[in-house]
Amino acid sequence: NAGVMQNPRHLVRRRGQEARLRCSPMKGHSHVYWYRQLPEEGLKFMVYLQKENIIDESGMPKERFSAEFPKEGPSILRIQQVVRGDSAAYFCASSPLETGIGGTQYFGPGTRLTVL
Amino acid sequence: AQSVSQHNHHVILSEAASLELGCNYSYGGTVNLFWYVQYPGQHLQLLLKYFSGDPLVKGIKGFEAEFIKSKFSFNLRKPSVQWSDTAEYFCAVKDGGATNKLIFGTGTLLAVQP
Numbered sequence: 001n002a003g004v005m006q007n008p009r010h011l012v013r014r015r016g017q018e019a020r021l022r023c024s025p026m027k028g029h030s031h032v033y034w035y036r037q038l039p040e041e042g043l044k045f046m047v048y049l050q051k052e053n054i055i056d057e058s059g060m061p062k063e064r065f066s067a068e069f070p071k072e073g074p075s076i077l078r079i080q081q082v083v084r085g086d087s088a089a090y091f092c093a094s095s096p097l098e099t100g101i102g103g104t105q106y107f108g109p110g111t112r113l114t115v116l
Numbered sequence: 117a118q119s120v121s122q123h124n125h126h127v128i129l130s131e132a133a134s135l136e137l138g139c140n141y142s143y144g145g146t147v148n149l150f151w152y153v154q155y156p157g158q159h160l161q162l163l164l165k166y167f168s169g170d171p172l173v174k175g176i177k178g179f180e181a182e183f184i185k186s187k188f189s190f191n192l193r194k195p196s197v198q199w200s201d202t203a204e205y206f207c208a209v210k211d212g213g214a215t216n217k218l219i220f221g222t223g224t225l226l227a228v229q230p
Contacts, residue, residue, distance in 0.1 A: 004159075033217060042120075042206060042220035043160075056215035091160065093218075103216050107152070109159035 002027065004094050004108035005074075012114045013082050021077040021111045025094030032075045033105055034067060037089040049075060082115045089113075118142055120209050122221035129197055130229050137192040137224050139181075139207030148210035149190040150218065151181055155203045163205075166190065177201070199230045 005024040013019050025032050030051055035043040045059040049069035060067065064082075069075040079086055089112050093105035119142040129135060141147060151163040164175025171183040181192045190207060207221040 035218075035220075040222075042122075042222040043208075043218070045211075045217040045219070048215045048217055056217065059217070103148075103210070104150075104162065104165060105218060106162065107160040 004029075004092055004106055006090075006092050006108035006111050008111060009109060010112050010114070012116065014116050015083055016081050019079040019082050019086070019113055019115075021079075021090050021092075021113070022074040023077070023092030023094075023108060024074040025092075026096075026106055029094035029096045029106075031095045031097070031103075032069050033093045033095075034075075034077050035091045035093065037091060037110075039088070043091060046077070079113075082113075084115050087113055087115045118209055118211055118219050120207055120219050120221040122205075122207055122224050124224045125222065126225050126227070128227045128229065131199055132196050133228075135192070135194040135197050135201070135226070137205055137207075137226070139190045139192065139221060140188050141190070141209045141219075142188070148216075149181075149183060150208040150210070151175065151179070151190075151192050152206045152208060153203045154206065154223075160206065163192070197226075197228050199228045202226060202228045 032049045034046040037043045047060050047067045048056040064080045066078045089110045091110045092108045095103050095105045097103050121140045123138045149166045152160040153163050154160050163179050164173045166173045166183045174180050179194050205224045208218040211217045
């Protein structure tokens with residue numbers, strides 16, 4: 001059973017460009033979470049999605065950031081007009097259920113975004 | 117809002133030493149608690165979790181953690197560390213709201229010297 005897949009693993013962008021980060025959840029998982037890890041900090045929640053629905057985006061910056069989880073295909077985290085402060089590791093996690101032990105989140109390898 | 121504190125930011129131990137990493141969360145009620153490990157260059161892996169029942173939880177690779185409700189703590193322990201335990205360790209609590217997002221501590225970087 002393949003784990004959570006993220007690509008690319010490393011992404012370099014210049015200021016003002018767009019960054020697209022992809023996450024394919026584990027097979028059978030319909031809940032996707034995105035987290036950001038800034039240097040020297042722990043992971044911070046960004047957004048929680050189910051298929052075709054954004055359930056909680058309370059951790060997303062108000063501008064330039066968006067996320068989707070379409071009916072088919074991976075979840076996408078999109079950052080428009082990137083700035084140096086967006087440089088971080090972005091982790092995706094998936095779970096089969098919301099609550100209880102089935103709600104345990106399994107993490108992907110992360111995408112390390114560097115903004116020049 | 118719920119928060120998680122990890123008091124040890126950097127820990128250096130010799131092989132075979134015992135390990136205890138502290139983790140405290142901010143408020144009670146029903147909590148789900150986790151320890152994740154991130155080996156150098158790798159993604160987060162689940163070490164162990166507590167949902168209910170026996171407050172002493174056994175995880176992978178010889179790790180265990182004890183949930184002490186009165187102290188709002190969930191400390192991670194291992195009786196004898198190995199060089200391969202060198203990694204960053206994150207404590208997390210599941211937010212009690214509708215979305216069950218995880219609230220992470222800032223992590224503890226463990227270096228085990230051979």
